[in-house]
Amino acid sequence: MTRPTKCPKCGGELVTIYKTFEVDGHRAENVPVLTCPRCSIFLLDTQLFIDITERAEDFKDKDQLLEELREIKEDEEIRDILKQYTFQNHIKEVLNERGISLRRLANMLDVSPNYIHILTKNQSTSIRTALKMAYALGVDVNRLYTLRRIDEEYKEPSKTLYTRISKEEREQDEKIKEELKKMNVKLYVDEVLKKKGLRRTQLAARLDISPQEMYNIVKIRKGSTGIETALKMAYAIGVDVNELFRLEEVEKEVGE
Missing domain, CATH: 1.10.260.40 (lambda repressor-like DNA-binding domains)
Known part of the structure; x- marks a missing residue:
């Protein structure tokens, strides 16, 4: 994701300054931060939190926190790409x-x-x-x-x-x-997510939709899911759309 160059509040030019932060009581020095001199506001994003955490001294669960932040960052990047399509x-x-x-x-x-x-x-x-x-x-x-x-x-x-x-x-x-x-469509979304080590909430974040909307797609809409959403789901997970949605012969119910 490209960092902004204009202040979202006044439209002025943003400048980079270096600040010191504390993470769980540990100092992280010389962290670059975007700020607007006119409005005196600071813009924080996920990458900044990653930078801050990396610069901090070792603390409990630091590696886990970094892993979670990088996961969020990847989700944001995919979301921003999909918005362009x-x-x-x-x-x-x-x-x-x-x-x-x-x-x-x-x-x-x-x-x-x-x-x-x-x-x-x-x-x-x-x-x-x-x-x-x-x-x-x-x-x-x-x-x-x-x-x-x-x-x-x-x-x-x-x-x-x-x-x-x-x-x-x-x-x-x-x-x-x-x-x-x-024939009808059968979904394999949950199976593919599990194979990829992803969660539904992550996929929802990448598609910029709510977890409830994601649930509706998987459990309620199924084959009625829009083609654009289906293609974007495949892109977000990194698979072919045919791995998520398959046209299969419907099995007859017992007694039919």
Whole structure:
């Protein structure tokens, strides 16, 4: 995270001074601190607390405190990076590459062509719909949706190709439609977090959402989670989105 150069209160130039702090009764000298001479305020951030703690004499649980502070710092850096990104769909590109019309994709998903048209305008959708589109088109979901910087422009194809489909293709489309009706999204967020040595609260901090919101995603929304959130979750953890959300055949309940 880039340190500020302007005072958030008056807009004046910030300067660096060196101060002495005490941590648990131990002195930490010559610690650089940003201050505004006009407002006489000091800006403290996680890195500063790390600097202070590192400069302090040894004290009980110093290493543990430093580890926790560095963990918080990493979470903040990931959060600040993700704030610069949004999602981008590549539906039209993939349709043209695969030689599949928008109407044909809509039929496989059992939705209206207008709905798919809306999605091509970068309208948000759920990770469930994104995974089902990927399945229908025979591509990875990362080919359909990616993260892009907010300040970057994306120029989508002006139109999608129209191609006639054969009887065999129509039959294949109907088969895919029936397969998709039996499938739903299963989450593996907790399993991946455990494997990575992370906690839900950490992931929430990296996404800049509350722990309750994180709980809702994992336990309530599940496959209804928005595609942008799903992609950012994957980035925040450092894994592929397919490791967190998988399209699987729904097992029938006993007695059905």
